[in-house]
Amino acid sequence: MLSCRRYTPSGLVFALVSLLTLVAPICISAQDSWPRFRGSDGGGISLATNLPIRWAEGDVRWKTTLPGKGHSSPVVWKERIFVTSGDSTNADRYILCLASGDGSLMWQKKYASHAFQQNRENSFGTATPAADSNGVYVSWTTPEAITVTALTLDGHEKWVSNLGPFKGRHGSGASLVVYNGLVWINNDQDGPSSLIALKVDSGAVSYKIDRLTDKVSYGTPCLWQEAGRPDQLIFASSSHGLTSVNPLNGAINWDCTNLFETRVVSSPISGDGLIFCSSGEGGVGRRLVALCPPDGTHAPRIVYDFKTGIPNVPTPLVKDGRLYILCDNGLLRCVRAATGEPIWQERLPARFYASPVWAKNRLYLTSKAGEVFVVAAGDKYQLLAQNALGEPSFATPAVANESLFFRTESSLLAIGGHK
Numbered sequence: 001m002l003s004c005r006r007y008t009p010s011g012l013v014f015a016l017v018s019l020l021t022l023v024a025p026i027c028i029s030a031q032d033s034w035p036r037f038r039g040s041d042g043g044g045i046s047l048a049t050n051l052p053i054r055w056a057e058g059d060v061r062w063k064t065t066l067p068g069k070g071h072s073s074p075v076v077w078k079e080r081i082f083v084t085s086g087d088s089t090n091a092d093r094y095i096l097c098l099a100s101g102d103g104s105l106m107w108q109k110k111y112a113s114h115a116f117q118q119n120r121e122n123s124f125g126t127a128t129p130a131a132d133s134n135g136v137y138v139s140w141t142t143p144e145a146i147t148v149t150a151l152t153l154d155g156h157e158k159w160v161s162n163l164g165p166f167k168g169r170h171g172s173g174a175s176l177v178v179y180n181g182l183v184w185i186n187n188d189q190d191g192p193s194s195l196i197a198l199k200v201d202s203g204a205v206s207y208k209i210d211r212l213t214d215k216v217s218y219g220t221p222c223l224w225q226e227a228g229r230p231d232q233l234i235f236a237s238s239s240h241g242l243t244s245v246n247p248l249n250g251a252i253n254w255d256c257t258n259l260f261e262t263r264v265v266s267s268p269i270s271g272d273g274l275i276f277c278s279s280g281e282g283g284v285g286r287r288l289v290a291l292c293p294p295d296g297t298h299a300p301r302i303v304y305d306f307k308t309g310i311p312n313v314p315t316p317l318v319k320d321g322r323l324y325i326l327c328d329n330g331l332l333r334c335v336r337a338a339t340g341e342p343i344w345q346e347r348l349p350a351r352f353y354a355s356p357v358w359a360k361n362r363l364y365l366t367s368k369a370g371e372v373f374v375v376a377a378g379d380k381y382q383l384l385a386q387n388a389l390g391e392p393s394f395a396t397p398a399v400a401n402e403s404l405f406f407r408t409e410s411s412l413l414a415i416g417g418h419k
Contacts, residue, residue, distance in 0.1 A: 004254065004255070004256040004257070004299045004300040004301070031047055031048065031400065031401065031402070032076075032078050032400055032401055033076055033077050033078060033131075033400055034046075034074075034075055034076040034398040034399055034400045034405075035075055035076070035077055035130060035131045035132060035178070036075060036128065036130040036131075036175065036176070036177055036178065036220070037073055037075075037128040037130075037175040037220045037267070037396065038073075038220075038267070038315065038355060038357065038396055039357075039398075039399070040223070041222060041223040041224075041225065041270075042177075042220060042221070042222035042223060042267060042268075042269060042315075043222065043269055043270070043271065043317065043318070043319075044269075044315070044317045044355060044356060044357040044358055044396070045317075045319060045357075045358050045359075046357060046358065046359040046399035046400075047359075048359040048360065048399050048400075048402050048403075049359075049360050049402070050360075050402050050416070051359050051360065051362070051364075051399070051402065051403075051404055051415075051416050052404075052415060052416045053362065053374050053384050053385045054374075054384075054385040054387060055387050055415055055416075056387075057388075057390070059415065060413050060414070060415060061103075061403070061413075061414040061415065061416070061417055062102055062103035062413065062414050063103065063411055063412070063413040063414075064098055064103040064104075064105070064411060064412050064413070065410060065411050066083065066085045066094070066096065066410055066411060066412060067085055067087070067094050067096075067108075067110075068085040068086045068087040068088060068092070068094060068124070068125065068410070069085060069086065069088050069123055069125070069409045069410050070083075070084055070085040070086050070123045070124070070125025070126060070395075070407075070409070071122070071123045071125065071126045071173075071353070071394040071395050071407075071409075072084045072085075072123075072125050072126055072127055072128045072129070072175075072395060072407070073128040073175075073395045073396045073397070073398060073407060074128075074395070074397075074398045074405045074407050074412060075128060075129055075130065075131050075136075075398060076100060076131075076398050076400035076401070076405065077131040077132070077133075077136070077153065078100075079099060079100050079101065080097050080098070080099070080100065080106065080131075080153060081097070081098045081099075081100050081398070081405060081412065082095065082096070082097055082098075082129050082131055082136045083095075083096055083098070083129075083407060083412055084096075084125040084127065084128075084129055084138055084140075085125040085410075086113075086123055086124025086125035087124065088123070088124065089115065090112075090113070090114065090115060091113040091114055091115040091116070091124040091142075092110055092111065092112055092113055092124075093110070093111045093113050093124060093125060093140050094108060094109065094110055094111075094125070095108070095109045095111075095129065095136070095138050095149075095151065096108045096109075097136070097153075097155060098412060100400065100401055100403070100405075100414070103412065103413075103414060106155070107154065107155035108155075109151065109155060109157070111140070111149070113140070113142060114142065116142060116143055116171075117169070118168075118169070118170055118171025118172075119169075119170040119171055121353075121394070122170060122171040122172075122173065123394075124140075126171070126172065126173040127139045127140065127141075127172065127173055127174060127175045127176070128175035128176070128220070129175075129176065130175070130176040130177055130178045130183065131153075131178070132178045132200070133153075134152070134153075134200055134201075135150055135151050135152045135153055135158060135200075136150075136151050136153065137149070137150050137151075137176050137178060137183045137200070138150075138151070138176075139174075139175070139176050139185060141166040141171070141172040142166065143165060143166060143167065144165055144166075145162050145163070145164065145165065145166070146162070146163040146164060146165075146166045146172075146185070146187065147160060147161070147162055147163070148160070148161045148163065148176070148183060148185065148198060148203065149161075150183070150200065150203060158201075158203075159202060159203035160203065161198055161203035161204075161205075163185070163187065163196060164192070165191060166189055166191065167189050167190040167191030168189050168190045168191075168216035169190070170216065172189075172216065172218070173218040173265075174186040174187075174188075174217060174218050174219060174220060175220040176220075177220060177221050177223070177233065178200065179223065179231075179233065179247045180247050180248055181199065181200050181201075182197040182198065182199060182200065182206055182207075182247065183197065183198045183199075183200055184196070184197050184221060184233060184247070185197075185198075186217055186219065186220065186221055186235050186237070187211075188211055188214075188215075188216065188217035188235075188237035188238075188239060188240075188264075189213070189216045189217075190213065190214075190215065190216055191213065192210075192213060193210070193211035193212065193213050193214075193237075193239065194208050194209055194210050194211050195207075195208070195209040195211065195235055195243075195245060196208050196209075197247075197250060206250065207250030209245070209250065209252065211237070211239055211240060212239040212240060213239065214237065214238045214239035215237075215238045215239070215262075215263045215264075216263065217235075217236060217237035217238065217239075217263070217264045218263075218264065218265045218266075219235070219236045219237070219264050219265065219266060219267040219268060219277070219315075220267045221233045221234055221235045221236075221245075221267070221268065222234050222267060222268045222269050222270055222275075223247075223270075224244070224270040224275060224293070225270075226273065229295075230246060230248070230253075231246075231247060231248070232244040232245065232246065232247070232253055232293070233245045233247045234268045234270065234275055235268070236260075236264045236267070236268045236277045236279075237260070237264050238260045238261065238262065238263055238264055238279060239257075240255050240257055241255060241256045241257045241258060241259035241260060242255065242256045242259060242268060242275060242277060242289075242291055242300070243255040243256075244293065253294075254293070254294055254299070254300055256291060256300040259277075259279075259287070259289055259291075259302075260277075260279035260286075260287060261279070261286070261287075262279045262280050262281040262286045262287070263279060263280070263281055264277065264278075264279045265279070265280065265312055265313050266278050266279075266311055266312070266313060266314060266315040266316070266355070267315045267355075269315060269316060269317065269318060270318075271318030271319065271323075271337060272318060272321060272337040272338055273292065273293075273338075274290045274291060274292055274293075274303060274318075274337065274338070275290075275291045275292075275293060276288065276289070276290050276291075276316055276318060276323065276337075277289060277291075278310050278311055278312070278316070279312075280310070280311070280312030280313075281312065282312075283312055283313075283328050283329075284312055284328070285309075285310030285311045285312045285327060285328070286307065286310075286312075287305060287306070287307055287310070288305060288306045288310040288311075288316070288325070289302050289304075289305045290302065290303045290304050290305065290323075290337075290340060291303065303338075303339075303340075304339065304340035306325075306340070309325070309327065309331055309333055309345070310325060310327060311325065311326060311327045311328055311352075312327075312328050313328055313352070313353045314326045314327070314328065314352050314353065314354065314355045314356070315355040315356075315396075316355075316356075317355070317356045317357070317358055317363070318337050319358050319377060320377070321336065321337055321338065322334050322335070322336065322337055322343065322377070322378075322379075323335050323336070323337040323340075324356055324358075324363060324377070326352055326355070326356050326365060327352070328351060328352055328353070329347075329351060330347050330348040330349060330350050330351060330352060330367075331345065331346075331347050331348075332345065332346050332347070332348055332365070332375065332381075333345040334379075334381070343379055344379070344380065344381045345381075346381045346383075348365065348367070348373055348383075350367035350368070350369055350371055350373070351367060351368045351369075352365065352366070352367050352368060353368055353394040354366040354367075354368075354393060354394060354395055354396045354397070355396045357396065357397055357399055358377055359399055361376065361377045361378060362374055362375065362376060362377055362384065363375045363376075363377050364397060364404065366389070366393050366395070366396070366397060366406065367393075368392055368393070368394060369392055369393075370388060370389035370390060370391050370392050370393045370408055371386055371387065371388055371389070372385075372386070372387040372388075372389060372406070373385075373386050374386075374387070389406055389408050389413070390408070391408035391409055391410065391411060392408060392409050393406060393407065393408045393409065394409075395407035395408075401417055402416055402417050403415065403416045403417035404416050
């Protein structure tokens with residue numbers, strides 16, 4: 001049975017936050033930055049207007065080999081690209097900063113670690129870093145410790161925070177989010193679980209919200225913004241379903257439990273006044289829900305849900321009234337975001353872990369084999385191009401400076417922009 005709770009903040013806090021939100025723009029990734037997994041709010045939407053549709057090997061602007069391997073996505077802060085990687089033998093971890101213009105190495109840090117058992121398709125560099133004007137933030141786990149490290153944009157270490165043990169037989173993968181001077185991490189695991197916010201200047205714990213223990217969650221929280229309402233960070237897990245946290249004071253706004261019986265691997269997204277999230281197991285999505293958040297008169301409620309034709313790993317994308325659902329097996333569906341009414345569906349000849357990104361009415365879909373399918377975003381299915389990266393890729397691309405930045409298992413490459 002669905003269980004939803006709404007928490008009422010103090011009138012003063014609610015009024016102040018609402019006032020701030022009224023003058024704050026809805027967050028879409030800016031032209032020169034892509035500061036976290038799937039851009040500023042986690043929606044995968046870019047303002048870029050001149051990205052290429054087709055390319056060949058000679059069109060690659062630059063390609064840089066990374067130490068080790070990994071599945072984390074690159075993030076961009078203006079002229080800097082940050083990416084993590086891990087040695088597949090001894091689990092040494094790396095954080096690298098590359099120049100977005102030519103791919104040259106600006107700096108690199110190495111952190112010794114040790115190998116441990118995890119899913120064969122996971123890596124020791126899976127969590128995507130986050131960046132802001134103060135620096136870059138990286139999360140790594142071993143069974144003994146979840147470690148968050150902060151470095152300046154020039155690579156000087158600021159602090160390291162140990163958040164305690166991690167338990168999960170498949171390893172970890174949840175990525176960091178920076179908001180309001182805090183670094184947020186989803187610590188839903190097989191052991192003692194919590195949502196944690198660290199201060200960006202010191203690494204000290206600002207908020208820790210204890211959670212029920214169930215299954216590891218791999219989803220990265222999304223930022224939900226709507227005019228007239230306070231900003232919310234939305235977390236997803238099997239133990240708590242969907243949870244809204246006020247990122248300004250760490251209070252829980254509401255949660256909606258008993259949504260997901262299986263592990264949450266993909267991330268929640270928001271759009272058209274709804275929040276979308278899926279869960280699954282064994283490479284198959286088991287449930288996708290479209291949830292309407294509370295508006296002051298009603299509790300959170302499910303508008304519609306799907307039990308088939310949904311992803312386990314890739315995160316959906318919502319834009320212009322349409323919800324695009326990319327499944328692990330290549331099934332691509334487009335439905336009306338508000339109602340779930342089907343518009344079209346096609347099957348791409350590939351398998352996917354990476355999530356879609358959108359730019360100028362196009363979807364960029366990166367397969368596990370390293371093929372990039374470019375599909376028109378609209379009411380009619382149209383495959384515009386199929387491009388090869390030359391190496392397997394599990395990572396969602398970053399989009400900034402009119403360029404696509406793709407991370408393969410062992411390389412980072414730039415497509416588009418000026419050669």
